[in-house]
Amino acid sequence: MGIQIKNLVKRFGSLTVVNDISVDIKDGEFFTLLGSSGCGKTTTLRMIAGLETPSEGKVFIHGKDVTYAEPRHRDIAMAFQDYGLYPNMSVFENIEFPLKIRKMPEAERRKKVEETAGTLGIGDYLGRKPAQMSGGQRQRVSLARALVRNPKVFLMDEPLSNLDAKLRAVMRTEIRRLVTEQGITTVYVTHDQIEAMSMADRIAVMYKGDMVQVAPPLEIYDRPATRFVADFIGSPPMNLFSAELSKGGRVVCQIQEFGQALDETERHRATQMADQHGHFSVGVRPEHLQCVAAGTAGSAEAIVELVEPLGQTTNIYLLSGDQRYIVVTDRTTVEAGDTIGVIAPREHVRAVARDR
Amino acid sequence: MPKTQSADKAQRAGEGKIATLLMAPTVIVMTVVGLYPLLHSLYLSLTNYNPTYGDAKEFIGLANYVYAFEDGQFWHSILITLIFTAASVSISLVLAVLLSLLFNLRFPGFMILRTVILIPMLITPVAVGITWRIMMMPDLGVLNYLMGLIGIPPALWAGSSSTALLSVILVDVWQWTPFMFLIIYAGISSLPKTPFEAAAIDGASPWRMFVSLTLPMLKPVIVIATLLRIVDAFRTYDTIYTITRGGPDFATDVVSVYLQRVNFRFFDLGYGSALSWLTLIIVLVVVLLFVRLTGFMKLVADKENR
Numbered sequence: 255m256g257i258q259i260k261n262l263v264k265r266f267g268s269l270t271v272v273n274d275i276s277v278d279i280k281d282g283e284f285f286t287l288l289g290s291s292g293c294g295k296t297t298t299l300r301m302i303a304g305l306e307t308p309s310e311g312k313v314f315i316h317g318k319d320v321t322y323a324e325p326r327h328r329d330i331a332m333a334f335q336d337y338g339l340y341p342n343m344s345v346f347e348n349i350e351f352p353l354k355i356r357k358m359p360e361a362e363r364r365k366k367v368e369e370t371a372g373t374l375g376i377g378d379y380l381g382r383k384p385a386q387m388s389g390g391q392r393q394r395v396s397l398a399r400a401l402v403r404n405p406k407v408f409l410m411d412e413p414l415s416n417l418d419a420k421l422r423a424v425m426r427t428e429i430r431r432l433v434t435e436q437g438i439t440t441v442y443v444t445h446d447q448i449e450a451m452s453m454a455d456r457i458a459v460m461y462k463g464d465m466v467q468v469a470p471p472l473e474i475y476d477r478p479a480t481r482f483v484a485d486f487i488g489s490p491p492m493n494l495f496s497a498e499l500s501k502g503g504r505v506v507c508q509i510q511e512f513g514q515a516l517d518e519t520e521r522h523r524a525t526q527m528a529d530q531h532g533h534f535s536v537g538v539r540p541e542h543l544q545c546v547a548a549g550t551a552g553s554a555e556a557i558v559e560l561v562e563p564l565g566q567t568t569n570i571y572l573l574s575g576d577q578r579y580i581v582v583t584d585r586t587t588v589e590a591g592d593t594i595g596v597i598a599p600r601e602h603v604r605a606v607a608r609d610r
Numbered sequence: 611m612p613k614t615q616s617a618d619k620a621q622r623a624g625e626g627k628i629a630t631l632l633m634a635p636t637v638i639v640m641t642v643v644g645l646y647p648l649l650h651s652l653y654l655s656l657t658n659y660n661p662t663y664g665d666a667k668e669f670i671g672l673a674n675y676v677y678a679f680e681d682g683q684f685w686h687s688i689l690i691t692l693i694f695t696a697a698s699v700s701i702s703l704v705l706a707v708l709l710s711l712l713f714n715l716r717f718p719g720f721m722i723l724r725t726v727i728l729i730p731m732l733i734t735p736v737a738v739g740i741t742w743r744i745m746m747m748p749d750l751g752v753l754n755y756l757m758g759l760i761g762i763p764p765a766l767w768a769g770s771s772s773t774a775l776l777s778v779i780l781v782d783v784w785q786w787t788p789f790m791f792l793i794i795y796a797g798i799s800s801l802p803k804t805p806f807e808a809a810a811i812d813g814a815s816p817w818r819m820f821v822s823l824t825l826p827m828l829k830p831v832i833v834i835a836t837l838l839r840i841v842d843a844f845r846t847y848d849t850i851y852t853i854t855r856g857g858p859d860f861a862t863d864v865v866s867v868y869l870q871r872v873n874f875r876f877f878d879l880g881y882g883s884a885l886s887w888l889t890l891i892i893v894l895v896v897v898l899l900f901v902r903l904t905g906f907m908k909l910v911a912d913k914e915n916r
Contacts, residue, residue: 305807325810332811338804342826351822352812399812 255317256281256439257302257407262311264297271297273463274311282437284430288450289460290486295443296411298460302441303409304328315407328407331400335412337392339384345371345395346380352403370402373432390421401432408433410442414449422446426453447487451475459483475539479527480607484537490569492537493579494606499524499532507536509574511554511596515603524605535606540582542602545570546595553595558588572596655883662877674884684885686860687868688892694775694864695843695896698782703836705783706790707828710798711820724795731788739852742781743768746853768854771861778850778862782843790835797831798824830909837900844893865889 257279264272272294279285287295300306302313304325312321320328331352332338340348346367353363371377374394384392393413400408413429414422430453433440444450450457451471458468459482467479478484484492497507505521507513513536516524528534546553554574562569563585570581570588574596581596588594655674659667678684709727713720730738745751746767754764768777801824809819825832847866850856856863856871869889873882901907 303807303811305810325807326813326815328811330811332808334804334808336802336804338802338808340805340809340823341802342823342829351809351814355813355818396808399808 258314260312263309265309275465284440284455286442286450286454286457288457293460294463295460299409299443330407331405332409333396333400333413337396345382349398349402370398374398389416408438408440484606490540490580492539494535494537497536499528509554512536512598515598515600517600520605527607533608537604537606538598540580543581544597548593548595550595553597556596558590558592651883654880655887657880659880660878674881687863687865691864697779698843699839702783702787702790705787706794709791710795714798728788730785735848736852738785739849743853771859774861793835797828833904833906
């Protein structure tokens, strides 16, 4: 059953923060809400948690309507960006708190706390106060406090964003492992596409209160539905070229060679997603574009503006007409000022909606 | 090297003197108006100085202090003061915490109400005393009139030795709860929000949150506010003097009223100084006890370590 969200709307005054969202999150699924700040992802999560009351719509957890239920009656666990630890309690007391409220006998409580703390590698710090711990350790405490009561639903609000990059990578796999092992339905809010890509079963990309695409990570990456998704996911982002469907179904693209590389399926999608003027975008991921000698058949001519060697890969910044775009390749001998040809392979060219 | 970038040894050595120079005004003023009177009163307490008998005074050693220990009136006033302080501070503390919790709900209109609530502490204590004395008059006072409207029999208020102390405690609570409220409300509104959200999700009831989170997190603020109020309540003078002058039958004869009588009515300045010093020591003991019991120093240290 998992979590069902039906036509959820949240307004603060005249501002609509979440705009008619519906989604079914399956039991045991790791579901990620991804978007830039202010897109409504945290508000959505807080409505699932019961910390905000929806303006419209309904929330179901395990088939039960909890739209207006208090947080404590929802049987959920939550991890916060700033951890939300109880500063006056020791680590042990922090983790023990939810069990104490559930009136679990003391011996059992102690066993449970020690076991969970052990799993998260904070067994040695049980006597400390949160203020005496590092960010990573604090986040482990908050995870332990959430996991200690074997929740069915676990909500996480950017739990890793206050940690340094290395620790984030470690915690990513750890969180994923813990919740998958226990089969917990997880809703995970993040603005970090790498977190979303690496952890999620499904990603919902949010933009200005709308859920613009809900799909597994690779599908989001390979077939971004809208311009925003294409631009938001991937680093450097997908190259987008404005295009137009003419009356006869012909595609006119800013860089004609790329427009012609659209295959049948994508052409068909283009007809569905183009706006009333026939406008849409042609998108190609930077790593899929190929640099060839200028004048090669089917290639677009481009001037190299800048070459950025990153070690593993190289970013080449190109200019065709007045359109700037990026190619990611292996090491290259191309230099700034060169004129080269660029080929967009047929299987990697996508039609992307222009709106949103 | 250009002269502007470097200072010679003598210049650097002179920097130490700046601190002395900056402290000098404070040190001088405090010595003249603080330290000197303090030491002078210590000296007076060892004499039988009484200006109504002329300027002559004799050094009589600790005789004043010995006499003070047998002075039942003095110990009576100390007891009254302790009762007054304990009652007034604890009642206003409870009220202030409750008010802070209420105002923290941030209903519309609370902003204005919050300001109105602070007014009592802004009023001159003498004005407070006069106003309350009139309101508490058994025959003409508005309090008995209002009580009559809802069927409560009239009270004698400050006019009876059995209710006088309660009456002045009521006035003190009325005047100083706003002060406690101000500090505690500031403390409550600056508490982080997420621990409470986490507790709500962990399943804690509102009462549980109050006991397990709000109170412990507020402890430093509560301790500081209470400490300030204890010191303040101990030296309460003007309101009580204007309402009861320590009466009836010495029921409200707090130590500051008694000290005023000895020092400036009888002008027994030698003995009065000795009593003042004993009072100072008693206040210090009370404060130190409080500090010890609440772990105040540890709270301060924790705060600094954060």
